[in-house]
Amino acid sequence: MLFPYGISDFKELITQNYFYCDRTNLIPLIENTGKSFLFLRPRRFGKSLIISMLENYYDIAKKDMFEKLFGHLQIGKNPTPLHNQYFILKLDFSCIGAYGDTKELQQFLMDYVNERIKRFCFDYKHIISEPVEINPDNAVASIESLLKIVSHYETSIFLLIDEYDNFANELMLNKTISNTNENDPYTLFVKKDGP
Incomplete structure (x- = not known):
């Protein structure tokens, strides 16, 4: 089993046998909470992967992939009526x-x-x-x-x-970088991704 650093494509992660921490138990909670959601978490926290998981779970065009993608996960054993x-x-x-x-x-x-x-x-x-x-x-x-x-x-x-928030982040960061040294600790911390 491989560790999926930087992979935010749920389908790729499951079909290529990467390690996946099952967060599908959140789907019923999401469905029972409201109609609009805003996930606010730090960078590299897995927001894009959750969005990809929801995309695959709810997409009507991916109905034939449901068992392969979700069958072994908690939500696959107890799917909600809204899947696909x-x-x-x-x-x-x-x-x-x-x-x-x-x-x-x-x-x-x-x-x-x-x-x-x-x-x-x-x-x-x-x-x-x-x-x-x-x-x-x-x-x-x-x-x-x-x-x-x-x-x-x-x-x-x-x-x-x-x-x-990509526009605001990029515009602020570009303005900050243009006014600072590329090697200062703040710029290195905010701009760089992992090793």
Whole structure:
């Protein structure tokens, strides 16, 4: 069994036989607590892995993988009725560079969200046949088009957002670094990842 340092892909972790500390017992708690969640934990605490686990658990397109991914885990032995019952729209804001002026940042965000909507449409093309109108200058309009189409189906969207604070962190860190020495202890502590 391998130790999964830096791996935040639940499917890869399980199928490649990496060590996994079963946190699936949190799923019923999440379902019984509310509709919106914000996980606040320090860096490298496993937030991205939890999001990936939830993605695999709730994704209707991964229903045929449920037993392989979750069968040996606590939730696989006692699944909730909501497993594999959602369309998943996952946004990972670490994929967007936090550089340039405000207009460039806004365009990076619009482009990324539109690309994720296109990926959503590709992933669920066997279920959703209507085309989603993608507006290259207004991702909000693209999301509204997606929501309008999905509203005709019994399946809802489960929205997962990872690294929601990436912009603020990168902008603050870049400003801090530009005003400090690259080798000062604060910069080394905040900017660097493990060995």
